[in-house]
Amino acid sequence: MGRYTFRLPDIGEGIAEAEIVAWHVQPGDTIAEDQPIADMMTDKATVEMESPVSGTVLEVAGEAGDTIAIGSMLVVIEVEGESEGEGTAPATTVEVAKDTVEPALPDADDDAPEAIETPEPEPQGEPVATPGPVHTGRVLASPAVRARAKDLGLDLAQVRPATDARIRHADLDAFISYNAAFATPGAARADEAIKVIGLRKRIAQNMAASKRHIPHFSYVEECDVTELERVRAQLNAARGDRPKLTMLPLLIRAICRLIPDFPMINARYDDEANVVVRHGGVHLGMATQTGSGLMVPVIRDAQSRNPWQLAREIARLANAARDGTAKSDELSGSTLTITSLGPLGGVAATPVINRPEVAIIGPNRIVERPMFVPDGMGGERIEKRKLMNVSISCDHRVVDGYDAASFVQELKKLVEAPALLLADGG
Known part of the structure; x- marks a missing residue:
């Protein structure tokens, strides 16, 4: 067996480093070529890094919230064969995330200045939430949806997308609304320590x-x-x-x-x-x-x-x-x-x-x-x-x-x- 070192590529924005927003793999995981391995945030975008090879993850570079330099090791993968290897792969922009410093705009009615945010599209077809698993393969969702689901403690495999295979924020909202009807009221939530990242x-x-x-x-x-x-x-x-x-x-x-x-x-x-x-x-x-x-x-x-x-x-x-x-x-x-x-x-x-x-x-x-x-x-x-x-x-x-x-x-x-x-x- 050989070792392949995947290094963080130049995302093409003239940046020197990027922040780890989320890991999709951990040491010991078996991954396929082109499988997402991590979400990285630059000053202007969150990009999804995909594995250029198939194999078993041996090592990852840091935790969510850590910053690593372009060209440094992102993940080490055990691959078939005896030779050592390393390289980078193109990053796919999956969600642009420009910084802001201001409160944002909910929807307005006819008696209020317009809110910038537009309403979620109404679900079409069958209900978008079910109480049991509905996915049989890989869950498709943007890093923002994954992060929100993680913060809410939701398993994305339990959420049914409304229109295609990708889960969106509207699907999370519908799932939360559906399950809230069956929640037991009055239970105190435990304290949470949330790392400020991304x-x-x-x-x-x-x-x-x-x-x-x-x-x-x-x-x-x-x-x-x-x-x-x-x-x-x-x-x-x-x-x-x-x-x-x-x-x-x-x-x-x-x-x-x-x-x-x-x-x-x-x-x-x-x-x-x-x-x-x-x-x-x-x-x-x-x-x-x-x-x-x-x-x-x-x-x-x-x-x-x-x-x-x-x-x-x-x-x-x-x-x-x-x-x-x-x-x-x-x-x-x-x-x-x-x-x-x-x-x-x-x-x-x-x-x-x-x-x-x-x-x-x-x-x-x-x-x-x-x-x-x-x-x-x-x-x-x-x-x-x-x-x-x-x-x-x-x-x-x-x-x-x-x-x-x-x-x-x-x-x-x-x-x-x-x-x-x-x-x-x-």
Whole structure:
């Protein structure tokens, strides 16, 4: 018998090291060629490493959460024959995992700013959960699904996928809901010690770096979105086969209209070079909740898209982030980020900046309250109106308080006067 040393290959992103997110094999396991052996996370993606040979695993490099250098030993495999060997194999990107530092966006209703995250697809065909084993071979699932199942203590072999052989987050949700009906209530859960690895580790590192390096300040203003909501309803009534408009595409449209007059908002700050780059295009990041953690898919050149195009791109990117098909370039390069908790958005927020950007905008929940409005005869009357607070956090090294306040006030004008927002046919 011989020994084959499989070394961590260059994943092609110019990186020097990668973090072990999860092992699919352990010493003593018999594996086949092309069988997944480990999930490795770089700064931008989680990749699934596959074995280039068949044999028995003799040794693995470290535990989940450890970082190893490119070219170093990942796993040693006992193979047929007497010769020693070593090599690498191409890595398969199975789930892009860009870091984020902000709360993400659950689904919104018609009275709330849009949540970035789109709903799980409804199960089709037969029920997606059963109380007994349903798999007879290898379980297909992304690293994010595997990690979530491990955290929940679920055996993926017990979960039936809804549409094909791959188990997705929707299948886990359905399985949990099915089995919850038969759970015994009142049992206390044992304490858990959960190692912070993978995407959660990246989030923690980025959030700490953002707060450590950036002097944040936040500003909040109340906007009357009654007329904007009325216009949105009219547009949706005549949308045809176009996607349904929520509040978010209209807010993005307003933001992009203002950026030429407030270029300091759409910028990135290089701390080491001490250079601020004010970007001409608005590459808008959307803080998004996924089953594997918080991610920031990016709408490229948002300033060039109309509300319908924005709505379609928002849905596409959110779905790609959730199901693990988002590409690396779709999760990097944002110049400004928007974050919202939709109907859970509360009164106001102080969002954390997605470094190296210098600003982040957070629309909050829409609420109905009585307000004094002009009665058209020089007086006022009380009327029920839809109100929404807009929060902005800025890097005080780059953006002055006056500039941030002026930007939000101009945003308020556009939001409260939809005719101005859509005057150019947007």
